[in-house]
Amino acid sequence: MKRADDFPFCCGINIRDLHDDFVLDIGHDKTMDWKRRKINTTILENETGYVKKVWGSYNTVCLAYPNYYRTGMANLGFQTVYKILNDQPSFLCERVFLPASGNDARIVSGAAGIFSLENQKSIAEFDILAFSLSFENDYPNILKMLDLAGIPPRAKDRLENYPLMIGGGIAATLNPEPLADFFDLFILGEAEEVLPQFCRYFEEARRLGHDRRKLLSGLQKEINNIYVPGLYEVRYSADSKIQSISQRDKDLPEKIKIKHVKDINAFCTQEVISAPQMEMEDMFLVEVNRGCARSCRFCAASFVYRPVRFRGFAEIAASIDYGLKRKKKIGLVGTAVSEHPDLMRICEYISAQGAQAGLGSLRIDQIDEKMVDLIKAHGIETVALAPEAGSQRMRDVLRKDITEADIMRAAELLAGKEIPNLRLYFMVGLPGEEERDIDAIIELVGKIRHHVLNKFEGKKKFRRITLSINQFIPKPATPFQWCPLADVNSAGKKIKKIENAFRRERQIKVIHDVPKWNYVQALLSLGDRRVGEILLAVNRLEGNWAQVLKEVNINADFYVYRQKQFDEVLPWDIIDLGVSKKALISEYQKAVCLVAREYQELMKKDTAKYK
Template sequence: MRGYSPSVHETGTIRKKWTGRLPVALLFPNVYRLGMSNLGMQLVYRLVNEHPAIVCERIFLPEGAAAPRSIESSRPVSDFPVILCALSFEQDYVNLIRLLVKGGIAPLAAARDSAGGIEPGNPLVIAGGVATFINPEPLAPFIDMFVLGEAEPVLGAVLERLLVARDKGFAGREELLVDMAKNVGNCYVPRFYEMISGNDGRLASISVRHNVPFPVRKATLSDCGTAGHSQLLTPDTEFSDLFLIELGRGCSRGCRFCAAGFVYRPPRLWDVEAITAALAEKGDEVQRVGLLGMEMARPHELARLAETLIGSSCSLSFSSLRADALGPELVSLLRASGLKTAAIAPDGGSERLRRVINKGLAEEDVLRAAELLVGAGVTNLKLYFMVGLPTETDEDLEELVDFTFRIRERIGGVGRARGLLAALTVSLNCFVPKAWTPFQYAQFAGVPALKKKIQYLRGRFSGQSNLHLNVDKPDNAFFQAVLARGDRRVGGLLLHLAASEKNWRQLFRLHGVDAEEYTRSRQRDEVFPWDVVDHGVRRDYLWAEYQRALVAKKTAACDTVKCRRCGVCHGK
């Protein structure tokens, strides 16, 4: 039986017979179109299916009232004894609960435990993905086990233990989870960790059962023979048949707002051979290749890679380009590739704010990059800025507007010379403090303040020719801010939210939970819910970086050979 209709248009689908194999469902808690754009999900799909004794099938959030079924064989969620959940965004937490409920699965881990052993209909639920190893705690009530960190070093050991447990009849859920937590490593089992509150209601300490590790170290891939790349291609996705290749992981720049820049330390750039090996996996019919991780790429190696792609008649796409890394060689290759849309992320609208966030971009870097890109044939230039950053003032917002106008003027001259003006799109995103960054200590700006800032910017940009404005919703950012630094109490409310039509803020008030408790500023020595995770980054380093941000001091980029600042590369 065929799965959902999107699979008809896929290439790279893996279909395996179930007989004698352990069925594993890979759940992505959003619709197919978005899930298939996620390279991490595709990587796990391929890795699990490489095991000959396992069959892994994908399940996405169905659109409308349909029951969730697997893409590969149209089986329901309740047919799978093991579920892997891929989570990249906090906003998908409620979707995960709804997906489990729609699939006939008890969403709470405690309910599945009391219902008996691991079996179809009462599965073992395992979660991974970057959102979970930044802060797993809001999902702790629902997940039997989190696999923290990157999949390649740890997933094989997890699968082997699942097979051993299956061969024993999945006799004991607790026994299996203790074994995983103590002997596999990188496995966080929430039931073995008790969050203890003080008299003020805030987290005071964390106690551990079964002598499991605390904190739990995340898994990190040290090297690879083949860079991460797309397994499946389909036109029914955000990127429409775009073959994605990962140039590396992490980033050496140290932007203080960016969780990925800290939880993926140390920064790693795959060698040209690994990237070329990934390219060899694409089919001859592939016409478009997207490169992820441009922030890390060395210009001369990128130029070599781009030449190879253009030689095989492939066009290039990039998530964003580092403005100070654009050289004439790369620009000429972009021109030959026919790139029409490009994005630059100054993030901070003023020079001062870019020092606060440690962006390391001067205004002239951005102006020069914009000019080069439009000169190379880009007709749609996107700029990404954040509002609500720590220490932001009205003067910073005024500078954001003036800076944007200077960019428009610079590219306008190039466009007029070419006879085609490039469109300028400005995206304003509300800053959300994230765990495991220096800004984990910062206060969220708040909805009223963000609305006021956005209203001012709308007014300044209103009626401007050749300029389009995209604006984040402050209410959505508020909810994300609560989840990003939330705890298990937030998780309990997610269950009510998944079953309710009420606004999330109404539900919080109804249950007596102060949402602003999760968006407040934090003290240096507070106990955090995400202290259960160990990324190797020293707590005192993050605090020191926060203090440097408050006085707009820059910090040099990572040097993994000799740098000892954060503790990741050369111990604590």
């Protein structure tokens, strides 16, 4: 097997002269072909750690990311799957990304193709086309990429000579159903153990000459975490809800049980390919944990990656040693980085080698003097905190388990040590939210600003508080999976109110997401198989969602704005992540009770006024 460093390069294009996101397409005449090859070669030239095997004698997998190169390459899950597949001696894995916008318009559907980076093969030529799915809003790009390659989007229309299409990643694990018609199978949950099993099975089935049908049914029966949607039938009742999801054959499992990796130390999850154009390009990414024991009621990562697991110090140190040969900064990645029992030791280890650590967002109640000293020592100038809500009642509804005093103490500690930038995450459109909760965000930020500026008085200048305002989107497999999305207009008004409150404050910057895209995300998160029709229309109408929602005979509000019932079958009920519905209902009810109890108290107070 040849590794990246074994290959000589002679291309003279400076990658920085090219479009920000690499163009992997280009037309089908000779000049264009030459240009594409040159661009791909230059991309590889700038990377460290890619694998290029000789095309011809391997089972071939094209690993696709349905977004641009710089985003896909910063995804540790994507990189991990690339490594696992290339570590299988009889498999070859290459990458492909969404072509840059503006350039793909030149391409006639299916005629120009879309090519892998390493051997520059059309994605239609691979045995397997595997999509890494982290964000629902990327789903339309899958169909766009298939279209460019001339691959029929629906699995049932693809003959044996087309690649076997696989999906995986957190978005698919939460709810693969909107994509059910397009994929032959999904590999859900964590890849490290199941992917090699899949490869062995695939190879053996190939050796035995099994056709696709036989391969898929064998995989579904034999390997956990695998879901072949075509082997399951969904029936709908007259009110449009799901009546049942059942296996077409009695031998198939009733539910898809997701098993998690028990010992994450058995796998070395770290950056595989380093590239100057990827997001967070200055950091070498190292995983420190999976899951989070806090179980905030809105947080999918906490419920999907249970139980919480931490990589050991020795394994992390080995990753750091390796990473420092490539970069001078180590990005510690995980859902609960600040809860790692050895975090101080890890950071000290990085400092001892004259390098810096990037910590991501920190748990507010874990920030103490020692941690702030560490942050300072690592030259970190921006610290991200996530109060998520301004009022205590909303934080309790979310089960954030932090008080205003905790938030102030953290902000003061950071300001006291002259950390010049704070980033604060808040959500709007939360279950049970009222106008006073939006006012509470504004008040809380005002207080933080006041405290921070007081601490900074006479010292080095404080730079900025950045408020990142996101709309709450109900996610499958969480206690809030039954909640509707808040109306897009009302969410927009709440965001505007916060923006207006700080319009004149030079040191407070408000950034936010766009409510209409939250609607799309909610639809693709909570939808069932029928939503696939919407995705096909989005592709046909080139992303004109307004037109799509007018044209298709599917009521998208049914999925997005409807309060779901506990006893109804939800599209993702086929997936068993190991968290019982009973436990989720109990958590949901606790949240509702909090709102109701507080409402009763308010009513009591109000009535008392009139005695």
